[in-house]
Amino acid sequence: MEIGVFIHIHEDTDIMQEFQKIRNMGLRSCQVSIWDTRLYTDENAEAIREAQAGTGVNVSALWAGWSGPQVWDFYEGPLTLGLVPGAYRHARLKELLAASDFAEKLQVSDVVTHAGFLPENPNDPDYTGVISALRYLAGYMKEKGQYFLFESGQETPTTLVRAIGDVGTGNLGINFDTANVILYGKANPADAAGVFGRYVRNMHCKDGEFPVDGRNLGREVPLGQGRANLPQVLQILVNAGYRGPLTIEREISGEQQIRDIEWARDYLTEILKNLEPRS
Numbered sequence: 001m002e003i004g005v006f007i008h009i010h011e012d013t014d015i016m017q018e019f020q021k022i023r024n025m026g027l028r029s030c031q032v033s034i035w036d037t038r039l040y041t042d043e044n045a046e047a048i049r050e051a052q053a054g055t056g057v058n059v060s061a062l063w064a065g066w067s068g069p070q071v072w073d074f075y076e077g078p079l080t081l082g083l084v085p086g087a088y089r090h091a092r093l094k095e096l097l098a099a100s101d102f103a104e105k106l107q108v109s110d111v112v113t114h115a116g117f118l119p120e121n122p123n124d125p126d127y128t129g130v131i132s133a134l135r136y137l138a139g140y141m142k143e144k145g146q147y148f149l150f151e152s153g154q155e156t157p158t159t160l161v162r163a164i165g166d167v168g169t170g171n172l173g174i175n176f177d178t179a180n181v182i183l184y185g186k187a188n189p190a191d192a193a194g195v196f197g198r199y200v201r202n203m204h205c206k207d208g209e210f211p212v213d214g215r216n217l218g219r220e221v222p223l224g225q226g227r228a229n230l231p232q233v234l235q236i237l238v239n240a241g242y243r244g245p246l247t248i249e250r251e252i253s254g255e256q257q258i259r260d261i262e263w264a265r266d267y268l269t270e271i272l273k274n275l276e277p278r279s
Helices: 015-025 042-055 085-108 124-142 157-167 189-199 230-239 255-274
Strands: 003-008 027-034 058-064 110-113 148-153 173-175 200-206 245-248
Touching: 003 015, 003 058, 003 255, 015 110, 027 085, 027 245, 027 255, 042 058, 042 085, 042 110, 058 085, 058 200, 085 110, 085 124, 110 173, 110 200, 124 157, 148 157, 148 200, 157 173, 157 200, 173 189, 173 245, 189 200, 200 230, 230 255
Parallel strands: 003 027, 003 245, 027 058, 058 110, 110 148, 148 173, 173 200, 200 245
Antiparallel strands: none
16 A cells, blocks of 8 residues: 555646655655646646656546535535535536546546535435436446546445445445544444445545534544544455555645644554554
8 A cells, every 4th residue: 555645736736846745755646636627638637647757656546626616514515515416416527527538638547526415315316316427427437447436424434335336337436535434424434444345446544523513524633633543444444455545635734734744654654564464
């Protein structure tokens, strides 16, 4: 398992410089996040490929954002996020198709996003609508040899695994964010790891605390200081056969973000040394 980091690319990002920062931290893997679909250009694809070649840092997945309103809480979140809200579903589906095309230019097989607050009730019209949209997207991606990965957290693990089965195209997986299942109050990460198992193709190694009220998400904290219990989670995933990237995400900025990423790198390195071989 290779330790990597999650990076954002904006219009003014010096892509080579961002990749060099990763390399300077002793890492060789990253996920690239792009929210502005206008950045899915041939020029940016070439710049990312050149940065990979120049630094030896591999892109393990494209994290694809989408347009429209985004409210990250428990009241407006279900109305604004991902493919669940019918008002934004068609436009965002088109944007995810464009992300698939861009990932193909990068020669990256995995595209990740939040699908939204998937309803627990599989008979809910919003659930069936999302499944239909995802089936179309996954079919489009399958022809390119790509996988669509659900970013975990906004739904229970059971609902997420059900959605993968209901889409049924065989090229869906999970980007397991070990903090999101906490921040959204949906699961204990170790329990989630047991449910997700073979579907995990990438990870956000992140930590946090559970919500303390019914409106706002829980609080993200540096890795190892919250409820994620990465030693237990990674052992469960290793036992399930996971050998993919361990992508560090820290949702702050500035020098403290760099220090927390370096701490997370060292913390994960120690965990990997102590993992038991798959039984």
